[in-house]
Amino acid sequence: MTVEAGVSVAKRVVGGSFLLEDLTPDDVFTPEDLSEEQRQVASTATSFAEEKILAQAEAIEEKDFAVTRELMRELGELGLLGVDVPEEYGGLAMDKITSAIVADNLSVSGGFSVTLGAHCTIGTMPLVWYGTHEQKAKYLPKLASGEWIAAYALSESSAGSDAMNIRTRAKLSEDGKHYVLNGEKMWISNAGFADLFTVFAKIDGEQFSAFLIERGTPGLSVGAEEHKLGIRGSSTCPLVLEDCRVPVENLLGTAGKGHHIAFNILNVGRYKLAAGTLGGMRFAFRNGVRYAKERVAFGKPIATFGLIQEKIADSAAAIYATESAVYRVVGAIDAALADLNHDSATYAQDVQKRIEEFAVECSILKVLGSEALERVADHALQIHGGYGYVEEYPAERSYRDSRINRIFEGTNEINRLIATGFMIKRAVAGTLPLMPAIKKVMDEVMAGPGERVSYDGPMAAERALLASAKKLALFTSGAASQRFGNDLGEQQEVMGALADILIETLTMESCILRAEKQRKANAPGVKLAKYYAMRAFRVIETAAERVLGAVAEGDMLRTQMTIFRRLAKHEPANAVILGREIAAAMVEAGRYRI
Amino acid sequence: MKIIVAIKQVPERDARIRIDSGNKWIDLEDVEFSMNESDAYALEEALQLKEAHGGEVIVVSAGPERAGKTIREALAKGADRAIHLQSSDETELAAYDALGVARLLAASIQDEKADLVLTGLQSDDLGLGQTGVILAELLGLPHASLILKIEVAGNGLKVLRELEDGWFQHIELATPAVLTIQSGNTKLRYATLMGIKKAKTKEVRVIAVADLVASDPSLKPTAPSVVLDQVKLPHKQRSTQLLGGSPAEAAAALVEKLQFEVRVI
């Protein structure tokens, strides 16, 4: 189905409500719903990635930053750096789906994608949202055109996940014309060649604030490149601020409110990161599949062997699932933004507030995408055998490049805590009616085995699994809250296991809705959705057992495990046959194709 | 200069080839389509001419509704407006041979009185390689085919034509004229996001094939002179002996063949 661009096809759902709402396929956005305009953007991005970025993959990897900058300039010319930038400042002000499409389809080089993400998202968005008219007029056209490259400097050697703990200080000069900054920043992407830095510092050691600092400003120096495991094509350096005098007009946003900038940017950073993992996955997957087709062992291409096919199927399902979840969530964000008034004075704040509503989903996507990418890259490497371990083949690079995604934009540990933590916070505050839902499930399971709801359609079995997954999520959350009360936040392992349940429930539901939306029982997506749902449910079962084991013992545990087994009861489908069928279609195509 | 570019939407190069139940064409289910390669070069030439000399670029395409996607792609790349000669389904145009389709195209662009009509050298699907030349005859215009480069010279054009075996020649001709463009001589541009956004506001005039035929009964496909009876997957012209094993084993086997059977080593 193709619809007009700008017309939101997703239902306006409340962020975080996925455990509570039963959605129909028409309520969600899927990759098949991309408008023609969005498909054209995808096509421009894909062609650019294949013909320009891949062609320069080696130069990029060798940190030939002149090449990187030239590519960025070309991207700017095409408008690909200005998707989120307002039109009056040289951008295109397109929807968030389009922004995700660009991040997705340009990702064929981990190093270059980091450059791009650091520039477009964390580099540019603070200015878009918090800049004054003068600041935006001065810098945004240059950033949107790729003439200037942006960087975002928050982390420090001893302030990473605990970003509010930074030590960099700012002090207003006596004449009131400058802030004088002192401190050190670390792990700054694009630092080696960026022209504009968004630097966080505490004014007088207290007011957490952001500053726009141009390269060449006296007192700002860039340290040596880090030697990294992966994403070697990107620049990562420390910054040193030594009596760096920043004009007062370069204070970004309000003094003391810098944490709004830091936190709100992260939500966008997270879903865009997840979108970027998609391109990386398809690239790694394609290399793995092609090798499997070509490599002959025991007289046959290894793609004909079951354990290779299993890797291919598992990878394809991971890609399908991540696509389903990313585009569903970003589509929901677009739907949430649809009725905002662009001309309102508070537009930027309104946008952030609406996006923040989806903070749980953004954290889920970040964990999902980074771990799926690593899984797909690992399978691709393994398919290559020894050749996967040497630099002659791109599998090795994909594998190394994938690893950083679990670390930056909030580690996956932090994001798991956020996903569960925000959900609980919403429940406690009553902004999401989770408590009544938990109570209802508790009452229901305590009442003993009820009637099983039956579903129809090609995804009937998976629908049943999904219903069980949601109940398990509510049941385990309820059990954990009962046991730990307000201290649950301290039980990181339990919070992590609950996050796994949230992640897999959202993802599995996204796959099912997407497959159903294709309205064809033999659509290729149906097999992928089924395959993923099985895997997701296994993860959910394991995590639920882990939670229950930690929250109860003795008779209580026995009762809960009885309930658990009742909820989790299902008959496994034949994943072996399904996997072979999925792999056969992918091998025929030589790439991820549905 | 007013330039018309005739473009065609064709199945993508890596499309799965499965013959449909009628044995006349491939099964189009799940097939992706794209702009015919040499037509994309024709469009690029037209856009470059417009950039250098001003004027207007109008694309025309015959095909079912799906061809609209390719038309809008051309608009996104910079064409100013479009004419979509729209067939009601996948089979309506199959009743016409190349001459019949060219007549429809000629009828739909006649009133534009363009200075230049460009098409790609041939389509990647039917590969007849004739539409442009037939159009020239129908419109009563001179033409040149297999063109790599177009220069404006005086009141006319000087074009570079590819000959066989690495030979070339220049041809001078007056406008209005028709040129068919060979692929590969220039870099194709990408659609910019601004272009994609603007494309939505550009005019696409849809002319239904049936309406056009109703207005001019001589366009009716009463009896095409050339009729496609059936399609088949090609059988191999030679039986290929595949040499398997590891690269080293396959190489050794091949060298043995070259030594003792082909006797070239």
Next chain:
Amino acid sequence: MSSVLVFLEIKNREISRISWEAMAAGHQLAASLGVPVDLAVVANRDNPLLQTIHGKVPRTVYAIDDPLLHDYTADGYTTACAQLIEHAKPTYVVFPHTYQVRDFAPRLATRFQQTLISDVTGIEAGPAFTRQLLQGKLNASYHHSGSEVCFLSIQAGAFRADAAEAGSTAVEPFLPKLDATQIRTKPGEPFRASAQTVDLTSAPILVSVGRGIKEEANLPLVQELATALSAELAASRPICDAGWLPMERQVGSSGQTVAPKLYLAIGISGAIQHLVGMKGSQCVVAINKDENAPIFEVADYGIVGDLFEVVPALTTAVRKVKS
């Protein structure tokens, strides 16, 4: 009376090879219909090349002659040929599928309200004409309907030229009525992009490289194999378009037509445009990672695999045998 009229093309001061093939196709068609074959050449009746016409004996050879036809133009050829067709009234007109024919034959057919059946690879009973679709991935069978004249062009290499038969043919001059104002294009002298330094057509072994090589920097891999085999290096069109190898090394319809003892196609998928330039080779070896690549349809030996592994292994193996 019905007949088959075959147009022959003079190129490089001889009647081109593909013209003999078109003539063979014309004779096959005529035999199936039981009609005579006439030939037509744009030449003066005294042109000695007319004496070189061999193969099966035609009924008449028309020498189409006019000063305005000395340089090829689509307008001149179309008008002259149209007048001959009006005169000779053939039922079938057969052309070799050359760049020149592609330039004017569709125009000529249009004058007779007909569509040229272009690039024919086979003629079956009916007559049914086979041509390729989707760049060689599909064969299609066509027939001509109606009693009007039917136009065909024959793909290079699709028919084998007939052996010469004894007999003599009358050459009949045909003087079309042409007017200089009818010719609306001014052709320039043909030229080559650069001086030719290699002659692929005389090399016994060609190692030919295509898109699969991915980057210019990888070419030495193939050059080494060519050196080991004492072969000339050739290429498909994309490689020459990219400027990685000079145009003179290009094999295919827009490049050279070759027929070496051994043609080794490396990373060449085998689009028709390439195949017509090399399928006359005595032995074709294809190395390609796509087992479905059309090149395997004309290959005698094939290795399905990564050229970056296979080619170095082959170079080593050749060197070992030669030393």
